[in-house]
Amino acid sequence: MSPSRTIALQDMSSGALVPAQLIEQVDSAYAHRADDSWLSFIAAQTACAPPEGLSVSGLELQHAHWRWEQKVQSVGSLLSYPTLGIECAGEVQGLMLLRTDGEFGRLAEQLHHPIVYVVFLAAAPWNLPAVVAEPRFRGVGTALLRAAVEISGELGFKGRVGLHSLPQSEAFYHRYGMRCLGIDEDKERLNYFEMDVDTAAAFIR
Amino acid sequence: MSFEKYREWLARKLAFANDAGIGAGGTSLEDLRKDAEARTVTPAVLSGVPGELGRVVRYVREQRGWTRRQMADLASIDEEEVKNIEQSEEYEAAPRTLVNLAELCGFSARRFQLLARHIVPREERAGRMVTLAFAAKSKHPGSVSDEEFEAVRTLVQVLSDRTSGDK
Numbered sequence: 508m509s510p511s512r513t514i515a516l517q518d519m520s521s522g523a524l525v526p527a528q529l530i531e532q533v534d535s536a537y538a539h540r541a542d543d544s545w546l547s548f549i550a551a552q553t554a555c556a557p558p559e560g561l562s563v564s565g566l567e568l569q570h571a572h573w574r575w576e577q578k579v580q581s582v583g584s585l586l587s588y589p590t591l592g593i594e595c596a597g598e599v600q601g602l603m604l605l606r607t608d609g610e611f612g613r614l615a616e617q618l619h620h621p622i623v624y625v626v627f628l629a630a631a632p633w634n635l636p637a638v639v640a641e642p643r644f645r646g647v648g649t650a651l652l653r654a655a656v657e658i659s660g661e662l663g664f665k666g667r668v669g670l671h672s673l674p675q676s677e678a679f680y681h682r683y684g685m686r687c688l689g690i691d692e693d694k695e696r697l698n699y700f701e702m703d704v705d706t707a708a709a710f711i712r
Numbered sequence: 713m714s715f716e717k718y719r720e721w722l723a724r725k726l727a728f729a730n731d732a733g734i735g736a737g738g739t740s741l742e743d744l745r746k747d748a749e750a751r752t753v754t755p756a757v758l759s760g761v762p763g764e765l766g767r768v769v770r771y772v773r774e775q776r777g778w779t780r781r782q783m784a785d786l787a788s789i790d791e792e793e794v795k796n797i798e799q800s801e802e803y804e805a806a807p808r809t810l811v812n813l814a815e816l817c818g819f820s821a822r823r824f825q826l827l828a829r830h831i832v833p834r835e836e837r838a839g840r841m842v843t844l845a846f847a848a849k850s851k852h853p854g855s856v857s858d859e860e861f862e863a864v865r866t867l868v869q870v871l872s873d874r875t876s877g878d879k
Contacts, residue, residue, distance in 0.1 A: 510781075515719040517726055524719045532779075577741055582748040586774050587757065603736075606747075608756045626744065628736040635733045648734035649725050671738035682729040694738030711721075 516595050517645040524646075527595035529654060533602070537592060538575035541599035541631070545575075549632045552639065575602050578627060588626075591654050593647055601630040601647035605655060607662055610669060613688050614701050617667055622701070623659040625670035628652075637675065648679065656707045666707025671697035683710050755861040763801035765828050767864045768871060770798050772817045787812040804828075819871040827871070 516527040530537070575590075582588035587608035593601040603625060610624035630647040632638045656666045671694045672680050672687075681687070684706040688699045702710070713721075725731075753774045761770045773783050773794075780798075784791040789809045796803040797813075805813075805828055814824035856864075 513715050513718070515715065515722045517722070524722060526715055573737075578744065581741060581745045583777065585748060586777055586779070587754065588748060608754060625736045626739050628734070630733070630735070637733055642732055645726055645730070645732055646722050648731035649722060649729075652731075652734075670736040673735040673737060676734040676736065679729055679731055679734045691738070693743075695740075697738040710725075 511594070514593070514650050516593070516600060516647060516650065518596075519642055519645060525595065527593055527600065527644075527650070529650065530592040530594060531589065533579065533590045533592040535576050535579040537599070538579040538590065538602065541592070541602055542574055542576050544598060545632050549638065552632070573627070573629060575627075578604055589658070591651065593650060595644060599631060600634060600644055601628075601651055603628040603651040603655065605658065607658065612667055612669070612701060613699070614686060614703055617701075617703055620667060621662070621664050622667040622669045623655050623662065623664055625652075625655050625668065628670070648676075652683075653711055656702070656711050659707065665704045666711070667702060667704060668707065669699065669701040671695075672700050673697065753865075755856040755858065758856045758861065758864060761798050763797075763803075764830075764864075764867065765805075765824075766798040766801070768819075768824075768827070768867055769794065769813065769817070771864055771868055783816070787816040789813065814871075817871070820873070823871050827867075 510532075511528045511530040513526050514529045515524045517523070518525045579590050582590075582604070588604065588606055590602060590604045592599055592603075604627045606624040606626050608621075610622050612618055612620045612622050628648065628651055630644075634642045634644050634647055636642055652668070655668050659666050659668050668685075670680075671691065674697070677687070677698060677700075680700040683702070685700040685702045688701060690696050691699055753771055757774045758767050758770055761767045769783075773780070776783075778786070780794045781791050784794045787794075787809075789812055793805060793809050797805055797809075807825070810825050810828050811821050813819075814821040817824075
């Protein structure tokens with residue numbers, strides 16, 4: 508088993524912050540396990556009536572069709588493409604695939620400086636308000652973003668991180684001071700966000 | 713960071729911003745595959761690794777997908793030794809370290825030890841000897857040119873060639 512360390516998530520049933528494991532390098536078998544439980548959960552949700560106040564279209568999540576196993580297999584065991592996972596209550600609560608090599612900043616003050624690029628980031632469907640009326644855990648995205656910033660620091664990239672935000676996530680990245688540099692046509696027309704050194708330091712403080 | 717500290721940090725962050733449903737993406741699986749194939753071991757991986765021995769070790773480590781700790785465990789050596797070999801051209805690794813690393817990487821132990829002493833293998837293949845010397849003389853540790861990268865790849869091949877009887 509790959510190294511892991513204890514982090515926290517908020518269990519929404521009690522409101523308590525409970526221990527969870529951040530796994531620093533997951534393999535395709537682990538990703539397969541996540542696909543199995545995530546996709547069957549989505550299928551079950553789609554089959555029953557949508558929760559009150561949510562339209563069926565809420566289930567048309569951008570990443571509802573993602574297959575993490577394929578993603579992890581695509582990058583093999585390359586060190587420059589680590590996939591991290593968060594495990595809690597016996598389930599995979601979130602996954603993130605990073606590219607740590609060959610990505611460079613776009614913000615003026617860090618133009619051409621190396622960054623960590625978040626290729627994919629997602630929480631389990633039962634943690635998403637778009638899928639369920641009462642999400643199970645909060646903190647998955649925050650913890651994964653922290654992990655990306657920390658890896659950037661360890662690599663000497665000083666916390667610089669870039670990503671393409673899913674439309675529903677833009678407010679979150681804005682809130683933490685990541686700056687939007689506009690839409691990229693070749694990234695499914697998603698907005699690119701970048702975190703500078705100071706913003707990263709404030710985020711993990 | 714301790715669990716208590718992490719918990720305190722997360723509570724503050726969740727009070728500041730609700731992270732429910734955040735995600736990132738946009739890369740097609742096809743693009744991801746292409747990029748991964750193209751960079752199986754990239755020149756950028758070797759930048760910041762000054763010596764030829766360090767570059768060879770870093771190359772194999774990347775290729776196999778090992779962290780420094782994993783490599784050290786597999787070779788029954790100290791993680792610090794892997795780090796020193798990769799980061800310092802002057803570091804003198806113990807003979808046992810070199811033998812174990814050579815074994816793990818599938819290298820000729822003799823050639824690997826020669827390389828550790830900055831000795832370019834003298835026998836055969838004039839073309840390759842030139843390349844080895846070139847790799848050894850890289851003067852730009854901050855970046856790796858395509859030529860240097862090719863030299864390291866060739867060096868890995870030469871070290872891996874155990875057919876000529878000198879294990």
